[in-house]
Amino acid sequence: MSTSAIELDVDAPERRLHWALVDGWTVARRTLTHLVRQPTNIAWQLGFPIVSVLLFGYVFGSAMSVPGGGDYREYLMPGMFGMTMAMGFMNTAYAVVIDSTKGLTDRFRSMPMAPSAPVTGRGLADIVSATLDLVVLALTALVVGWRSDGGVLATLAAFGLLLLLRFALIWIGILLGLMAPNEEAAGGLFAVAFPFAMISSVFVAPSQMPDWLGAIAAWNPVSSTVTAARELFGNPVATSDTWIEQNAMLMAVVWPLVITAVFVPLAVRRFQRLSR
Amino acid sequence: MPTSTHAIRAEGLLKRYGDKTALDGFDLAVPQGMVYGLLGPNGAGKTTAVRIMATLLRLDGGRAEVAGHDVATEPRKVRRRIGFTGQAPAVDEILTGRQNLRMFGRLFHLSQALAYSRADELLRQFDLTDAADKGVKEYSGGMRRRLDLAASMILAPKVLFLDEPTTGLDPRGRNEVWSAVRSLVAGGTTVLLTTQYLDEADQLAERVAVIDHGKVIADDSPVALKQRIGGDQIEVVLQESVDLPVALPVVAKVAAAAPEVDDENRRITAPVEHRVAALTEVARTLQDEGIGVEDIGLRRPTLDEVFLRLTGHRTGEEVSA
Ligand SMILES: Nc1ncnc2c1ncn2[C@@H]1O[C@H](COP(=O)(O)OP(=O)(O)OP(=O)(O)O)[C@@H](O)[C@H]1O
Numbered sequence: 001m002s003t004s005a006i007e008l009d010v011d012a013p014e015r016r017l018h019w020a021l022v023d024g025w026t027v028a029r030r031t032l033t034h035l036v037r038q039p040t041n042i043a044w045q046l047g048f049p050i051v052s053v054l055l056f057g058y059v060f061g062s063a064m065s066v067p068g069g070g071d072y073r074e075y076l077m078p079g080m081f082g083m084t085m086a087m088g089f090m091n092t093a094y095a096v097v098i099d100s101t102k103g104l105t106d107r108f109r110s111m112p113m114a115p116s117a118p119v120t121g122r123g124l125a126d127i128v129s130a131t132l133d134l135v136v137l138a139l140t141a142l143v144v145g146w147r148s149d150g151g152v153l154a155t156l157a158a159f160g161l162l163l164l165l166r167f168a169l170i171w172i173g174i175l176l177g178l179m180a181p182n183e184e185a186a187g188g189l190f191a192v193a194f195p196f197a198m199i200s201s202v203f204v205a206p207s208q209m210p211d212w213l214g215a216i217a218a219w220n221p222v223s224s225t226v227t228a229a230r231e232l233f234g235n236p237v238a239t240s241d242t243w244i245e246q247n248a249m250l251m252a253v254v255w256p257l258v259i260t261a262v263f264v265p266l267a268v269r270r271f272q273r274l275s276r
Numbered sequence: 277m278p279t280s281t282h283a284i285r286a287e288g289l290l291k292r293y294g295d296k297t298a299l300d301g302f303d304l305a306v307p308q309g310m311v312y313g314l315l316g317p318n319g320a321g322k323t324t325a326v327r328i329m330a331t332l333l334r335l336d337g338g339r340a341e342v343a344g345h346d347v348a349t350e351p352r353k354v355r356r357r358i359g360f361t362g363q364a365p366a367v368d369e370i371l372t373g374r375q376n377l378r379m380f381g382r383l384f385h386l387s388q389a390l391a392y393s394r395a396d397e398l399l400r401q402f403d404l405t406d407a408a409d410k411g412v413k414e415y416s417g418g419m420r421r422r423l424d425l426a427a428s429m430i431l432a433p434k435v436l437f438l439d440e441p442t443t444g445l446d447p448r449g450r451n452e453v454w455s456a457v458r459s460l461v462a463g464g465t466t467v468l469l470t471t472q473y474l475d476e477a478d479q480l481a482e483r484v485a486v487i488d489h490g491k492v493i494a495d496d497s498p499v500a501l502k503q504r505i506g507g508d509q510i511e512v513v514l515q516e517s518v519d520l521p522v523a524l525p526v527v528a529k530v531a532a533a534a535p536e537v538d539d540e541n542r543r544i545t546a547p548v549e550h551r552v553a554a555l556t557e558v559a560r561t562l563q564d565e566g567i568g569v570e571d572i573g574l575r576r577p578t579l580d581e582v583f584l585r586l587t588g589h590r591t592g593e594e595v596s597a
Pocket residue numbers: 293296297298316317318319320321322323324325472
């Protein structure tokens with residue numbers, strides 16, 4: 001094929017948005033193809049929450065009490081959903097660090113594609129795979145007897161808030177992925193992700209923790225999302241009458257917006273610094 | 277504007293990392309349609325130079341034009357005219373070879389039909405058709421590198437940057453990559469190739485720039501570079517190293533420059549002008565003096581030696597700035 005046979009699209013300014021969307025979708029499809037080619041990865045990814053469901057739901061479940069009453073497993077499930085979303089940023093960070101250490105990020109940057117595409121594509125793919133995670137988890141939850149007593153809209157709203165949290169954390173994942181020098185360092189993020197997800201209302205109500213820890217747990221964005229989801233699902237909520245716990249629904253929207261507003265510029269700046 | 281007959285032209289490139297100067301007045305002019313070798317030891321600034329010219333890195337001074345466009349002011353135009361392969365093969369490990377090329381084709385803004393047919397074409401050109409639908413994870417190092425090259429060739433770019441394309445490959449993989457590069461140049465692509473391997477520059481490059489401490493210190497054809505340190509070399513290997521002091525003046529008498537002594541291998545090397553006369557004289561004199569000679573001969577200098585002469589240190593030695 002001669003060079004002239006490859007027609008180049010002239011990237012006029014009015015085509016920029018078009019290519020930003022098309023290229024973002026191409027990059028997202030790449031990650032989604034990974035899911036198809038390596039379905040066992042999803043199993044690994046979901047292994048942790050599913051094992052936790054069984055451990056906490058059955059092994060400890062009978063010993064756990066929900067303040068204000070209610071079935072512990074009903075209480076636990078929205079927590080598991082929230083924990084999976086909260087820890088999802090590790091997948092983002094891991095994928096980003098692999099792309100930069102393998103030189104793929106550089107290849108993208110040396111190409112005439114939309115510069116935003118690696119980031120938007122990553123975000124889109126992560127939301128799709130997080131949705132898949134939630135579907136699998138919800139089915140597991142249904143099997144062990146969890147039910148949403150909220151209406152269809154409330155139930156969808158709850159899942160929407162969970163995905164909103166995951167979306168906000170994508171930017172932290174991208175930032176950490178760009179900062180990590182190698183895959184091992186990205187693996188070490190587990191040490192951050194685990195307490196971040198655990199010191200929250202995921203497993204037990206903050207009111208059952210020592211005061212100082214309970215305060216941290218109550219203000220953890222994960223708690224707001226999980227509490228809001230419990231309210232929408234009509235599951236046991238077990239909140240104290242502190243402001244932060246009474247306004248979970250509000251904070252489940254505010255926290256992700258704040259996180260996004262803070263971390264998008266940081267991630268973008270870090271990305272631009274690659275050319276320093 | 278693209279009136280210049282040079283595919284790459286860099287003038288006085290400066291690049292600093294903190295207080296460390298990676299490029300210090302780097303100049304380069306690469307004519308169209310040849311393989312140009314950029315040769316230098318670890319840390320010489322090869323990668324930095326290539327990344328600047330491939331628009332991946334901002335420069336702190338100087339200017340560079342690639343395929344007729346300024347890398348600082350028209351990076352998008354440059355990007356449409358170059359291919360870049362970094363120090364490690366940059367392909368998606370999980371996708372198949374074919375899926376990789378289709379994806380990159382789409383990202384180069386080819387239509388789907390064109391991206392697909394171009395992928396098939398490149399797989400054929402780089403001899404990857406049989407492995408096209410295997411995951412890249414299963415590829416050998418040479419196959420990965422060829423896929424990497426194929427991905428850089430999607431738009432049939434005018435200029436291709438290859439940063440140490442054969443580092444870490446076995447001889448077979450190196451040969452595969454070398455013949456792939458040769459066929460690209462036959463098709464009219466200008467290739468700028470960095471390497472630490474002198475034989476690679478010797479094999480592939482029509483011209484070589486030797487870079488050290490961020491500066492080009494020599495720039496010529498491999499043959500001319502070798503001639504620069506004196507054409508032929510006489511090489512004498514003694515049986516006993518105690519004889520070295522006696523043999524040294526004998527060799528020095530016929531040499532065009534001061535001989536080099538390698539104690540460990542009991543070897544004396546020196547450039548000579550009249551090869552046969554020098555060889556006969558040294559052989560006769562050493563025999564008259566009763567010095568045991570293990571081997572004596574004439575040979576052309578290797579690029580390794582050129583490098584040593586030019587930089588004062590061997591390739592592969594870390595440069596302390
Ligand atoms: N990101 C960076 N931060 C600080 N110093 C850097 C950075 N990148 C390169 N350097 C320094 O700049 C100098 C040139 O590095 P460069 O990578 O261009 O050399 P090179 O010739 O490609 O070496 P190699 O053969 O090892 O690939 C080196 O001294 C290196 O330590």
